[in-house]
Amino acid sequence: MSAPDPPPDNPYVENPDLDFEPIEALDEAQAAAQAEALRDAIRYHDRRYYVEADPVIADRAYDRLFERLQALESAFDLQTPDSPTRRVGGEPLDELGTVEHVVPMLSIDSGGEPAAVREFDTRVRRTVTDPEYVCEPKFDGLSIEVIYEDGVYQRAATRGDGQTGEDVTENVATIDSVPLRLRGDPPAFLAVRGEIYIPRPDFQAYNRERVERGEDPFANPRNAAAGTLRQLDPSVTAERPLSWFAYDVLAAGPTAEAFEAADASTGPVPETGLETHADEHAALEDWGFPVNDRFEVQTDIEGAIAYRDRLLAAREELPYEIDGAVIKVNDRAACARLGTTARHYRWAFAYKFPARAEETTITDIVVQVGRTGRLTPVALLEPVDVGGVTVSRATLHNQSEIEAMGVAVGDEVRIERAGDVIPYVSEVIESHSEGHFTFPETCPACGSPVERDGPRHFCTGGLTCPAQLVAGVAYFGSEDGLDIEGLGEETAREFVERGLIEQDVADLYDLTVEDLVALDGWGERSATNLLAELDASKHPPLPDFLAAIGIPTVGPTLARDLARHFETLDAVMEATRSDYQAVEGVGETVAERISEFFENEGNRRVIERLRERGVDPEPMTEAGGDELAGFTVVFTGSVEGWTRDELQALVEDHGGSATSSVSGNTDYLVTGSNPGQSKTQDAAANDVEILDPEAFFDLLSSRGIDVGDR
Ligand SMILES: NC(=O)c1ccc[n+]([C@@H]2O[C@H](COP(=O)([O-])OP(=O)(O)OC[C@H]3O[C@@H](n4cnc5c(N)ncnc54)[C@H](O)[C@@H]3O)[C@@H](O)[C@H]2O)c1
Numbered sequence: 187m188s189a190p191d192p193p194p195d196n197p198y199v200e201n202p203d204l205d206f207e208p209i210e211a212l213d214e215a216q217a218a219a220q221a222e223a224l225r226d227a228i229r230y231h232d233r234r235y236y237v238e239a240d241p242v243i244a245d246r247a248y249d250r251l252f253e254r255l256q257a258l259e260s261a262f263d264l265q266t267p268d269s270p271t272r273r274v275g276g277e278p279l280d281e282l283g284t285v286e287h288v289v290p291m292l293s294i295d296s297g298g299e300p301a302a303v304r305e306f307d308t309r310v311r312r313t314v315t316d317p318e319y320v321c322e323p324k325f326d327g328l329s330i331e332v333i334y335e336d337g338v339y340q341r342a343a344t345r346g347d348g349q350t351g352e353d354v355t356e357n358v359a360t361i362d363s364v365p366l367r368l369r370g371d372p373p374a375f376l377a378v379r380g381e382i383y384i385p386r387p388d389f390q391a392y393n394r395e396r397v398e399r400g401e402d403p404f405a406n407p408r409n410a411a412a413g414t415l416r417q418l419d420p421s422v423t424a425e426r427p428l429s430w431f432a433y434d435v436l437a438a439g440p441t442a443e444a445f446e447a448a449d450a451s452t453g454p455v456p457e458t459g460l461e462t463h464a465d466e467h468a469a470l471e472d473w474g475f476p477v478n479d480r481f482e483v484q485t486d487i488e489g490a491i492a493y494r495d496r497l498l499a500a501r502e503e504l505p506y507e508i509d510g511a512v513i514k515v516n517d518r519a520a521c522a523r524l525g526t527t528a529r530h531y532r533w534a535f536a537y538k539f540p541a542r543a544e545e546t547t548i549t550d551i552v553v554q555v556g557r558t559g560r561l562t563p564v565a566l567l568e569p570v571d572v573g574g575v576t577v578s579r580a581t582l583h584n585q586s587e588i589e590a591m592g593v594a595v596g597d598e599v600r601i602e603r604a605g606d607v608i609p610y611v612s613e614v615i616e617s618h619s620e621g622h623f624t625f626p627e628t629c630p631a632c633g634s635p636v637e638r639d640g641p642r643h644f645c646t647g648g649l650t651c652p653a654q655l656v657a658g659v660a661y662f663g664s665e666d667g668l669d670i671e672g673l674g675e676e677t678a679r680e681f682v683e684r685g686l687i688e689q690d691v692a693d694l695y696d697l698t699v700e701d702l703v704a705l706d707g708w709g710e711r712s713a714t715n716l717l718a719e720l721d722a723s724k725h726p727p728l729p730d731f732l733a734a735i736g737i738p739t740v741g742p743t744l745a746r747d748l749a750r751h752f753e754t755l756d757a758v759m760e761a762t763r764s765d766y767q768a769v770e771g772v773g774e775t776v777a778e779r780i781s782e783f784f785e786n787e788g789n790r791r792v793i794e795r796l797r798e799r800g801v802d803p804e805p806m807t808e809a810g811g812d813e814l815a816g817f818t819v820v821f822t823g824s825v826e827g828w829t830r831d832e833l834q835a836l837v838e839d840h841g842g843s844a845t846s847s848v849s850g851n852t853d854y855l856v857t858g859s860n861p862g863q864s865k866t867q868d869a870a871a872n873d874v875e876i877l878d879p880e881a882f883f884d885l886l887s888s889r890g891i892d893v894g895d896r
């Protein structure tokens with residue numbers, strides 16, 4: 187996917203001018219020109235957001251452009267048939283193929299104040315007496331339409347522009363919790379709407395890997411889910427545990443033709459007995475769809491308002507991101523009478539949560555040097571509470587973001603965090619400076635020249651840069667590496683500053699109790715503990731070792747694939763570019779980076795020095811153990827505290843195999859929350875034993891496998 191060119195000379199694109207004059211001050215020609223510029227900018231932002239999943243401006247800035255355009259269009263009667271204010275989403279992406287929706291997939295009107303919710307109720311009451319409301323979480327994901335005929339999965343599409351979406355049939359079929367065959371007695375033709383999301387722990391793992399590969403992390407789980415779902419290669423989607431909730435019957439009927447005749451888009455669904463959204467929720471569950479268990483019926487709008495406040499209090503406990511509550515009129519016949527606008531349903535309202543955002547001042551901007559030499563600009567802030575977390579540092583990402591915002595020391599800025607994402611500066615509220623922050627020309631840690639590569643900056647000091655050494659040592663000991671307790675970032679820095687680590691990570695294994703107790707705050711006991719940990723780390727499983735030495739582009743997942751493929755460290759080191767490309771998921775660029783790493787004399791020397799000190803990874807065949815030899819395990823649904831990758835690795839590291847579909851060869855199906863219905867059915871058909879996560883972990887410990895605490 188390549189980003190489109192922004193409209194030229196448009197003040198609402200990169201660093202959008204949000205300083206709008208009062209509408210009354212404009213004459214007609216000025217208003218028309220401003221509206222035109224806003225439409226162009228919004229179309230561009232829509233494409234970046236919905237199609238590329240890579241927005242250039244903050245949601246709040248986008249919302250202000252949008253509201254301004256709406257205001258201009260209504261004050262001067264300027265709405266054009268193709269205005270973005272009349273449509274939803276963005277143009278579908280051609281590469282995936284497009285499909286026409288059976289009924290338009292619209293957006294939902296929203297607001298963050300109870301007054302806006304009460305106004306919605308007042309509008310509803312003009313048409314409906316004493317409306318009852320259903321409430322459910324507003325999932326921060328991406329909307330899809332899924333179609334079944336005679337209970338069998340046919341097709342899935344993204345919302346796209348609301349009329350036409352992208353065909354993601356293959357990709358959606360790889361998602362466990364999407365039933366391929368329905369249970370019970372579904373209507374012959376059924377179109378369901380739901381939300382695809384990425385569970386929180388997987389989102390974190392995904393972002394860590396992106397950073398490892400030198401890519402920017404996703405700003406929120408929605409962008410991550412969108413990017414994953416819209417992969418052109420379904421096997422890539424299959425590797426990422428996407429999940430979904432079904433929440434609406436878009437259309438249903440005895441046949442596709444009969445459905446079209448009846449136009450059941452919002453009314454009661456013919457021949458199914460679905461009179462209300464509550465009926466629908468129950469029916470979706472009966473047919474085998476994953477539905478959300480926080481769904482509630484409220485007899486009036488005050489109940490719905492209270493529901494949203496309870497949901498807000500529970501927000502951080504949920505294993506998925508939500509950004510508000512969706513309130514819908516329960517009775518479908520009433521919904522049909524209320525109808526729709528060009529953009530949204532008149533029978534639904536999203537009562538949003540406040541953004542996890544706050545305003546504060548930048549006291550300084552420092553540049554952090556990462557393990558690969560990448561420089562990250564970090565804003566130091568007057569500490570501020572952002573949704574329950576005190577934030578005193580926030581990332582500025584890279585040079586393009588800095589230029590786009592025009593940010594500098596002293597500015598009042600807005601800080602946001604989405605879920606567990608590192609807090610970031612999203613916009614400048616008030617500038618107290620000229621221009622913007624610029625990167626130093628030399629590395630703040632070692633003085634080597636700084637090189638720019640696109641939007642990123644790198645220190646060229648390599649092994650001579652102490653900051654890279656600190657980050658490398660800390661990474662070596664981190665959970666993604668050898669998991670050496672007591673060896674964090676601060677300890678690593680201390681060792682480097684005090685000259686205990688001079689050359690590379692191998693120096694760790696020369697440390698003595700005397701070295702350590704000479705440092706502030708170290709006693710005999712903590713010293714012995716760390717040395718014992720280091721000693722215990724000398725025979726790591728090969729994947730851990732490969733991840734720990736910091737090969738560019740190689741995160742824990744790829745490390746495991748390499749280890750499985752080559753089995754020994756020597757084989758990994760001696761492989762050629764084309765050997766690497768034989769590993770699933772390794773393309774030309776990645777193969778190139780891996781060979782460059784092993785061709786580098788300095789890197790080979792580090793590995794040699796580690797080996798001289800007795801650090802030698804276990805070949806893959808003997809790695810872990812064979813406690814699960816002969817067993818085939820399949821996972822479905824999500825298990826708290828674990829990503830799917832980690833669970834599968836756990837089985838494979840102990841000699842078992844983890845596959846993605848259930849067959850006669852499967853021994854166990856482990857079902858987490860939101861399990862896939864087709865896997866559960868296949869398990870029943872094949873007499874496969876079904877375990878809940880607890881039973882699975884019990885089984886492991888009965889075989890002497892210690893998974894530690896999570
Ligand atoms: N930063 C940018 O450049 C940019 C560009 C475009 C849009 N945006 C942002 O996108 C948002 C608008 O997106 P939108 O039109 O998808 O609307 P939305 O996200 O505000 O809400 C509508 C969506 O909610 C979802 N939803 C989740 N749970 C649901 C439930 N239980 N029942 C029904 N629907 C549910 C549906 O997918 C539906 O499409 C705005 O917040 C805007 O700021 C940002």
Ligand SMILES: [Zn+2]
Pocket residue numbers: 555629630631632633634645646647648651652653654
């Ligand atoms: Zn440096």
